[in-house]
Amino acid sequence: xxxxxxxxxxxxxxxxxxxxxxxGLDLALVHARSAESRRAFLADWPDLGATAADxxxxxxxxxxxxxxxxxxxxxxxxxxxxxxxxxxxxLMEKPVERTVSAAAALVERCEAAGLPLGIMLQHRARPVxxxxxxxxxxxxxxxxxxxxxxxxxxxxxYDAPGRGSYARDGGGVMISQxxxxxxxxxxxxxxxxxxxxxxATTGFHDMEAEDFLCAGLRFANGAVGQFFxxxxxxxxxxxxxxxxxxxxxxxxxxxxxxxxYQDGRSDSYGQAVGSGAGADPMAFTSDWHRFVIEDFAQAxxxxxxxxxxxxxxxxxHRLIAALERAGETGRTVTLDAA
Numbered sequence: 001x002x003x004x005x006x007x008x009x010x011x012x013x014x015x016x017x018x019x020x021x022x023x024g025l026d027l028a029l030v031h032a033r034s035a036e037s038r039r040a041f042l043a044d045w046p047d048l049g050a051t052a053a054d055x056x057x058x059x060x061x062x063x064x065x066x067x068x069x070x071x072x073x074x075x076x077x078x079x080x081x082x083x084x085x086x087x088x089x090x091l092m093e094k095p096v097e098r099t100v101s102a103a104a105a106l107v108e109r110c111e112a113a114g115l116p117l118g119i120m121l122q123h124r125a126r127p128v129x130x131x132x133x134x135x136x137x138x139x140x141x142x143x144x145x146x147x148x149x150x151x152x153x154x155x156x157x158y159d160a161p162g163r164g165s166y167a168r169d170g171g172g173v174m175i176s177q178x179x180x181x182x183x184x185x186x187x188x189x190x191x192x193x194x195x196x197x198x199x200a201t202t203g204f205h206d207m208e209a210e211d212f213l214c215a216g217l218r219f220a221n222g223a224v225g226q227f228f229x230x231x232x233x234x235x236x237x238x239x240x241x242x243x244x245x246x247x248x249x250x251x252x253x254x255x256x257x258x259x260x261y262q263d264g265r266s267d268s269y270g271q272a273v274g275s276g277a278g279a280d281p282m283a284f285t286s287d288w289h290r291f292v293i294e295d296f297a298q299a300x301x302x303x304x305x306x307x308x309x310x311x312x313x314x315x316x317h318r319l320i321a322a323l324e325r326a327g328e329t330g331r332t333v334t335l336d337a338a
Contacts, residue, residue, distance in 0.1 A: 005050075031058070066089040
């Protein structure tokens with residue numbers, strides 16, 4: 001299958017590496033608004049054999065089978081509309097959009113056109129996540145969750161125009177960094193019904209949105225939890241999800257899973273890998289991206305939904321909106337009211 005890549009910013013190298021290793025996929029076209037960005041990408045990745053398209057319309061008019069879209073969320077609506085008119089399925093970098101309403105509108109555009117929309121929330125593709133799903137029935141009912149994203153970004157990261165702003169990114173640490181861990185959590189725990197939160201911008205960063213959030217969660221299944229996310233925890237540590245069940249506990253940390261049963265048994269799975277927790281936001285494997293891209297292609301072949309369809313990704317957007325409101329007001333917020 002032929003693929004096009006629109007958006008050649010910081011994350012494009014990860015996609016290029018993933019596509020270089022992907023089975024049965026060829027990167028045919030790349031596009032960015034800057035001609036210099038297009039030239040630089042092709043110079044960095046000559047073995048991919050891609051060529052540059054000078055416009056979105058050229059991509060839309062091509063014979064590519066689907067398009068990977070990695071632009072910032074404020075630059076997507078017109079691109080998506082052009083691709084939908086041309087009948088191109090889209091695999092999109094997170095987040096879907098900057099607000100819940102904008103994200104829902106974009107998803108509805110794709111659904112109305114009858115075209116697949118997948119979202120790159122690649123933490124679901126970690127091999128140990130499948131191991132955890134396999135053992136969860138033996139662990140019993142979920143009672144409590146501990147979720148922590150203690151990351152670090154230097155001020156230079158936020159000096160890029162618009163980064164950490166509501167106009168370009170839709171917010172701060174939640175929608176730009178912790179969204180991956182939040183989405184993975186929801187896929188394991190089920191929905192959150194109620195949140196309370198404290199959010200702030202610490203003295204480490206000059207930015208518009210939050211770089212710190214500490215929250216309490218109540219889940220639909222009756223479990224409770226705590227969620228912590230920041231980009232102000234120097235030098236940055238890997239994110240963790242610890243789930244406490246009736247018969248034991250499971251701890252996910254990057255590529256590793258540790259399961260402790262209350263009867264004394266324990267099991268370990270996986271191996272340590274980077275996740276972009278520190279000053280270099282791209283210090284992580286492209287393997288999870290590759291899995292999501294390959295799954296999207298296979299979903300097109302089989303006529304099934306991709307790993308994370310656009311509508312399913314709206315759940316994490318609703319949670320982020322609820323946490324933002326709780327942090328702003330100091331009040332407990334139900335997700336229906338978010």
